[in-house]
Amino acid sequence: MKKVAVIGGGTMGNGIAHVFAMNDIPVTLIETKQEFADRALNSIEKNLDRMVKKEKIDEGRKVATLNNISVELELVKGVKDVDLVIEAVPENYDLKKKVFETVDKAAPDHAILASNTSSISITKLAAVTSRPEKFIGMHFFNPVPVMKLVEIVRGLETDDDTYDVIEKTSKLLAKVPVPVNDFPGFVSNRVLMPMINEAIFCVQEGVATAEHVDEVMKLGMAHPMGPLRLADFIGLDVCLDILNVLYDGFKDPKYRPAALLVKMVDAGKLGDKTGQGFFNYN
Template sequence: MIKTVGIIGAGQMGCGIAHVSAAAGYKVQLYDIAADRIEAGLATINGNLARQVSSGKMSDEDRKRALSLIKGSGDINDLAQADLVIEAVTEDETVKRKIYGQVCPVMRPDAILATNTSSLSITRLASATDRPERFMGIHFMNPVPVMKLVELVRGIATEEETFKAAKEFVAHLDKTVTVAEDFPAFIVNRILLPMINEAIYTLYEGVGTVDAIDTAMKLGANHPMGPLQLADFIGLDTCLSIMQVLHDGLADSKYRPCPLLVKYVEAGWLGRKSGRGFYDYRGEVPVPTR
């Protein structure tokens, strides 16, 4: 029975998972090596909860209760009491493996370790832990408080009991589960990222401008957000790393990352989070950069 959830990484995803877990009544231990990230993360969670209060989605009482259930910490030993630990750090296998090496000795033997990876092999990540049978992918969508879907991905060694516990946990968060097999990028990103990559090729080849491409997909395919705007929202570095995982893992040239995407990442133009991507966010309104 999951009662306490540990979260590794106080970035956008980690804080979103902390938010929905606490709102559902779970005790949350949010761990990050950077104290300033924890502080900023808790402030973001508070702001997002307040927004839910003002839009009538939750009462102020519930907001206070949710906040009181979240504790931030820079000490990994504070994850010792968690029934479920979700790793939500950067999409870098080396970093993830290093974290598993630090957290596994701290965790209870019966606790479940999950990863929020959006593309990496669950089986391979599980092999870097002391509990492959109690390890799986619980992939939340961004922004976590808004998006209804969670992809559940079992590795080759994941036990049925672990899968059932994860499924119950997600249902308790009032999210919808989709089950994906352990193949590169799972379901959502396997379909979404090549579409974004193709939109970048369309820009790269001069078929349309940033504005033309995004308008075309919003009004022509009824997408709520254009693919280039969405790429900026996801982060161009994340888009590139998922395309690389698809290209390496499936060895098909159709997954080759667009050279323009590579160039933007090399320039440090990572999208909304860095102030520039396919749009420039430094002024009052976003302006296309091409």
């Protein structure tokens, strides 16, 4: 990989840009507004400062990492000379479809197109492009600089060469790539989200408080973080989006989102990002 474009500078996007840049791969971070780009760069710099403080990297590596990142506010210009495009926009099919329709026309013919989606069909996204064989899922986990796992999701037409390149690239980033086939939620969220949803049902039905549900799971099941604290960390809106994808994809009532989750998202209580979810962060 000589150059990579990351579309979206939110929590996942800036983390993905961070790990590529720290491994000496130039990154173009594409955002829609300068203020969003500045916020992303600020987050990356803060995370690098933490790594310097913990003596995981030195000041020179921090400076080199930041120098490996450039910002572009025009999508077409941002992908015109790259080898890999990774989309990290919100978990909405119509938005991702629009992005990939534009990227497919603007990116070089040899470029691989990847989505960081956590649940949306890779095959369905690939179908909006003229290169489904070069389309793949590259699902990182939050916080990206820390978490080792990358789910590599093969669509129906993803070819072996594309998979091999993404597997090698993941290892170059010091990640552990795990191959997964294209089903709603892949492996991680197909297993995780029903657990989070059931924990929410426990609160909704008065079985226990959020604090006590999490305490049971931490002390009884050795989870480092309770499911409701994890839901707040992920974002309750993201959890709801993923559960809706699972519910629509499988048509199975076991994936039906809890009414309490819907109500909290409607109220704007999304977890860490808003300061209040199942727990208060203010």
